[in-house]
Amino acid sequence: MSDRRRAILEGAARVIARRGVRGLRVGDLAAEAGVSTALIYYHFKDRTGILRQALAFITDRADRYTGAADGAGCEAAGSAGAPPSGTDPRQLLERILLLEFQDLPEVRENSTAWGELRAHAIFDPELREELGAAGAAWVEEVAALLAALCPAAPPEAATCAAERLTALLEGLSGRWLSGLLPVGHARDLMRGAIGVEIGRLGSLGSQID
Amino acid sequence: MSDRRRAILEGAARVIARRGVRGLRVGDLAAEAGVSTALIYYHFKDRTGILRQALAFITDRADRYTGAADGAGCEAAGSAGAPPSGTDPRQLLERILLLEFQDLPEVRENSTAWGELRAHAIFDPELREELGAAGAAWVEEVAALLAALCPAAPPEAATCAAERLTALLEGLSGRWLSGLLPVGHARDLMRGAIGVEIGRLGSLGSQID
Numbered sequence: 001m002s003d004r005r006r007a008i009l010e011g012a013a014r015v016i017a018r019r020g021v022r023g024l025r026v027g028d029l030a031a032e033a034g035v036s037t038a039l040i041y042y043h044f045k046d047r048t049g050i051l052r053q054a055l056a057f058i059t060d061r062a063d064r065y066t067g068a069a070d071g072a073g074c075e076a077a078g079s080a081g082a083p084p085s086g087t088d089p090r091q092l093l094e095r096i097l098l099l100e101f102q103d104l105p106e107v108r109e110n111s112t113a114w115g116e117l118r119a120h121a122i123f124d125p126e127l128r129e130e131l132g133a134a135g136a137a138w139v140e141e142v143a144a145l146l147a148a149l150c151p152a153a154p155p156e157a158a159t160c161a162a163e164r165l166t167a168l169l170e171g172l173s174g175r176w177l178s179g180l181l182p183v184g185h186a187r188d189l190m191r192g193a194i195g196v197e198i199g200r201l202g203s204l205g206s207q208i209d
Numbered sequence: 210m211s212d213r214r215r216a217i218l219e220g221a222a223r224v225i226a227r228r229g230v231r232g233l234r235v236g237d238l239a240a241e242a243g244v245s246t247a248l249i250y251y252h253f254k255d256r257t258g259i260l261r262q263a264l265a266f267i268t269d270r271a272d273r274y275t276g277a278a279d280g281a282g283c284e285a286a287g288s289a290g291a292p293p294s295g296t297d298p299r300q301l302l303e304r305i306l307l308l309e310f311q312d313l314p315e316v317r318e319n320s321t322a323w324g325e326l327r328a329h330a331i332f333d334p335e336l337r338e339e340l341g342a343a344g345a346a347w348v349e350e351v352a353a354l355l356a357a358l359c360p361a362a363p364p365e366a367a368t369c370a371a372e373r374l375t376a377l378l379e380g381l382s383g384r385w386l387s388g389l390l391p392v393g394h395a396r397d398l399m400r401g402a403i404g405v406e407i408g409r410l411g412s413l414g415s416q417i418d
Binding site: 203 | 227228229231232321324325327328330331332334337340341344369372373375376377378379380381383384386387388389397398401402405406408409412
């Protein structure tokens with residue numbers, strides 16, 4: 001990615017987190033990124049193009065700081081935040097789900113911007129396809145780790161557990177970002193949910209055996 | 210509540226759901242509710258007063274359509290949506306948590322506005338106290354029903370389960386409202402989570418016995 005393209009996307013994530021999708025104006029974004037509006041239109045065609053690429057940028061960034069990029073073999077795999085190869089599925093699962101709760105500006109901004117993009121889809125369907133695809137990839141990744149941990153559980157049960165864990169993460173994240181839940185307690189609740197779901201999947205497996 | 214006060218709060222919930230807290234302008238709200246801006250200031254003092262009362266209005270409305278108002282003995286207890294007295298805790302719990310997933314304009318609008326008010330607290334602390342109190346009352350109510358169902362489970366385990374179930378509800382609700390999850394599947398996932406948490410609390414109780 002060129003430096004200027006990256007600067008525009010970083011600026012877009014920042015503006016969306018701070019002012020919402022409704023508050024994203026191309027002129028303001030140009031000022032934020034230190035580029036001309038013409039350059040923004042050259043790279044992203046229109047406002048929808050900016051939103052789509054900002055969503056992809058935010059998803060990649062989350063994959064990087066949670067270490068999820070490692071499993072997916074993306075360019076960030078070798079970065080400092082990536083887990084060592086050979087990590088067991090439980091550790092990987094906890095990493096992916098717990099590293100969304102870190103009191104760091106990048107994580108806060110990323111999660112806030114993701115929430116704004118999702119909320120935008122309530123009234124405007126333009127991003128639904130991309131949001132749906134990003135959500136489905138996330139669920140699939142978590143379901144694969146749950147299936148590795150509980151190989152005897154039915155696959156559809158692992159998928160439902162993954163849907164619940166990722167939706168819970170979004171709910172807890174919203175409360176944490178809004179100052180309603182301390183980050184440590186959000187993490188503890190998330191860790192507890194991982195244990196509860198794995199316990200349940202394990203018991204399903206043993207019933208079938 | 211006077212008819213005009215109610216009309217203003219209904220208008221505020223509508224505008225917040227549609228345009229977010231940032232999009233709530235007193236002039237627009239006056240037009241929406243068919244009253245003067247002077248009347249709005251007379252009833253609510255300032256913009257923060259409108260937001261606070263809108264939050265209380267939205268919380269009461271949710272209590273009414275989920276039947277939670279029945280247990281709390283509020284004025285809506287005798288309404289058509291309230292559960293019959295003597296309903297068992299499991300039914301009450303499912304009602305409170307599953308009736309947030311109804312494809313009705315009132316429920317959609319209410320949940321959307323709640324999400325916007327919560328997201329507003331990310332940058333502005335003015336509503337945090339009220340949001341925290343409303344959230345704590347909700348968790349307490351759910352925890353009390355879980356404790357009634359699993360009397361041998363430690364109270365703090367029931368509270369953590371209630372925190373997870375209510376946060377999951379917010380996460381699933383966000384996905385449903387954004388068109389990323391069909392309402393029936395959201396309900397099934399929620400029902401599944403209730404079963405998983407009750408199963409876990411039941412096993413904790415039996416370990417202690």
